[in-house]
Amino acid sequence: MSRSFPLNAWYAAAWDSDIKHELFARTICGKKMVFYRKSDGAVVALEDACWHRLLPLSMGRLDGDEVVCGYHGLVFDGSGRCTRMPSQETLNPSACVPVFPVVERHRFVWVWPGDPALADPALIPDLHWNHDPAWAGDGRTIHAKCNYRLVVDNLMDLTHETFVHGSSIGNRAVAEAPFHVTHGDRTATVTRWMEGIEAPPFWAGQIFSARGYRGPVDRWQIIRFEAPCTVAIDVGVAPAGSGAPQGDRSQGVNGFVLNTITPETEKTCHYFWAFVRNYMTHEQKLTTDLREGVRRIFGEDERVLEAQQEAIDAHPEHKFYNLNIDAGSMWSRRLIDKMIAAESTAAPVVTPLRRAG
């Protein structure tokens, strides 16, 4: 099986609050990594295997800003260099573990598993709503037992809301409304407007709470994919005819479903999501209620995604047909494939530099 993800990309490794001054193990794109925060607040990501006998460094302990291996006590600093060995004064010059570039942004810790020389922070996906004070919300991490692209497919076509989430955000309008798809070099956007419809239960509740409005709505879903695995979805409803499709959302309620899905292995992924809104931003209870509500809805997706992965494993030769509704996910797949192809035809990916951090 060939690799289904590029290595030269920023991937969310954890929420910022997950990483403290202690060892935190996580596998990203098939690479075992250990993360910790140094005294100065900077986050370090090292390969989670001691240079000497491969014991996971995450089984050891921190000594100041250095990691002590839990087997023979070799010590590595935050650049991956070995600074101490038992019973010997001279350290082998090769004694170091790979270090991965790390940046904190938009409340996530991003790591670059590929060639460190290419790790340009400007390439970090745009999820700024997650820390923008005009927006409030919260999210969670799901460990999903499927290839990360199945989650992307799921998000690129919200038709499934009607069938998977019928009791909350789905209704027949979603499956029936027309949509159009545009794309750039690294992005693809699916836009769907459902005008003059009855709001589904979730949105009916939100617009009534926020605006006291009951009645037909214009609903929008603007799904923006940024390769290889980030999907920000602009969602909301406004009173029907109040001008939202034309750009005036002032009487409506608007949220963003922020999603970034990091491959763990070919068949598992870390799915980070948040739901943020720009109305009633100071209502802490609403933040919690929305997070728990979305969590329940995403649990419905999880069961579907795992069953789909099992079915794909059982039919390795299956040729898939695409429907109209698959236009968005076809574009996301194409952009991912382009990134992977670029890595194999260009100069071979360099092994992560040691002491590059």
Next chain:
Amino acid sequence: MSRSFPLNAWYAAAWDSDIKHELFARTICGKKMVFYRKSDGAVVALEDACWHRLLPLSMGRLDGDEVVCGYHGLVFDGSGRCTRMPSQETLNPSACVPVFPVVERHRFVWVWPGDPALADPALIPDLHWNHDPAWAGDGRTIHAKCNYRLVVDNLMDLTHETFVHGSSIGNRAVAEAPFHVTHGDRTATVTRWMEGIEAPPFWAGQIFSARGYRGPVDRWQIIRFEAPCTVAIDVGVAPAGSGAPQGDRSQGVNGFVLNTITPETEKTCHYFWAFVRNYMTHEQKLTTDLREGVRRIFGEDERVLEAQQEAIDAHPEHKFYNLNIDAGSMWSRRLIDKMIAAESTAAPVVTPLRRAG
């Protein structure tokens, strides 16, 4: 590993009462199927994978007599044809899932996983005792972790009763009594008479309850195999010398152990069994007692069969020796092999027709 079962055969998929107006998933001969009963009572068997993204249809729901996929809402009718897709009017002409021929008979739902054109109901194995009013009884389904032929082997040589079931139906007479084997094109029969013996605990109880008789018995076991996987065993005892071996069973008690064993995978099977009798047929308590008694006895076999499968897996190259007692199972294996060979030398098996049901 080559396939150990023919595809062009009827296999019991479930007890008739297992299939209701709801989705029921079961794998038969390596094929995932979903079963349901339509409003008119007819049973449908479809491949359990949506044409679009392979999600098991059994994760969806019935809408009338049609199945709605639980992901994107494609709808399939009982012939496997897609009748609705989200967001599009024109349906892809290829949009259908394979359908498998189904017949209900002898209290089982039979399915034909091979070429539908060959699915002749006259080929359904004879288990008529299971619904004949002259016989009463009940049975169960065992999910056994072994190749189906190991269950057939087990049934074709009842010598094992002495060693596996010593406390109920086994005694030394079974292992010592002579037997003879005959065979036809699709059947093999092992006949064993044990004349003038002490009845084993199970049969001593039955003949005393039914006939008030205590004393030596003539005991019979007539094992009839019908390829590829059905074994009906005519069993009973009569007072010694009362003429049973010559054909007069009127003073004895007679039962049938009905068995049909459906491959699930190469290493697992669905084992359907029933025990029926032609004495005290109105005693409901006896029916329950017998079913639970046989269930306990078959539990002893299950442990042996699973251990045997594990041992075979650990010795893939092992050449087996056959003893006299293996004559019956050698014939059953030969008849199975003939069915499999016929499939590979004749025209290749056609992929199940879509909309053949």
Next chain:
Amino acid sequence: MSRSFPLNAWYAAAWDSDIKHELFARTICGKKMVFYRKSDGAVVALEDACWHRLLPLSMGRLDGDEVVCGYHGLVFDGSGRCTRMPSQETLNPSACVPVFPVVERHRFVWVWPGDPALADPALIPDLHWNHDPAWAGDGRTIHAKCNYRLVVDNLMDLTHETFVHGSSIGNRAVAEAPFHVTHGDRTATVTRWMEGIEAPPFWAGQIFSARGYRGPVDRWQIIRFEAPCTVAIDVGVAPAGSGAPQGDRSQGVNGFVLNTITPETEKTCHYFWAFVRNYMTHEQKLTTDLREGVRRIFGEDERVLEAQQEAIDAHPEHKFYNLNIDAGSMWSRRLIDKMIAAESTAAPVVTPLRRAG
């Protein structure tokens, strides 16, 4: 993956007390064996698979000194020969199961999985302290999920005590003290003296209990490896300057950590260990306390060893670097490799003789 252990060697299969007049199944060097003790006390080891249908003989029962298979009742004697079959008078001359040479010594049952003609009891590793009346102690069996050589590596370099067992037997002195390594044809010895040091908690307690001494100590660790998998470690402390390094241990306390590690599969092993001492040998409570204390310490190693095996599996191509501290384990690996190489270049290993016992 090529085999990592020689077959022509004695391996501890069990503690002597584990083997009674009942069937006991254990896999040794990838071979499933069934052990039992005959009426005369002799231990028998047979392949744990019936000649007829491979059912594990350990699922059957003993009838006197013979094993009755739990499926069809074939009977095998302690030499592996079949002595009875159901329904037939003439026994197939080939009907026997392989038998493995067995010797009881040093409180262990030793088995030879290779060519029985080479099974010379003089080759049994020296663990005589385990039954010598001058020494008292007890031990346990650990089922470790790692290749047996990782346990040997662990024992050949006690530097790890400092990092894995810091609260009991480890202190910085172990990681810092010099050591030297010698070797013979089948043995390698690592000697480390730590003179005038503070005793670690464990030994401080022992020498105070036994000799009433508190104060600095001379500590020794003399690790003797006997290929392929036995490690006897002479350990102890004596008052600093009382002459222990020069040979007078009379004022000190001395123990032996006895270890023999039997491959089960390539990735699992049976690790037999005991701790014996030559002081306060009649204190039963101390024997129990020491055994439980060592058991807790070895539990710390177990977690490290399993994690190391997983890391090796995840990096199959990894080339390991060796440090000074690895000198002992490099010699043990070299002696093991020599034994394995001898088996492949000499005449091919003969299949275990049937009836060789």
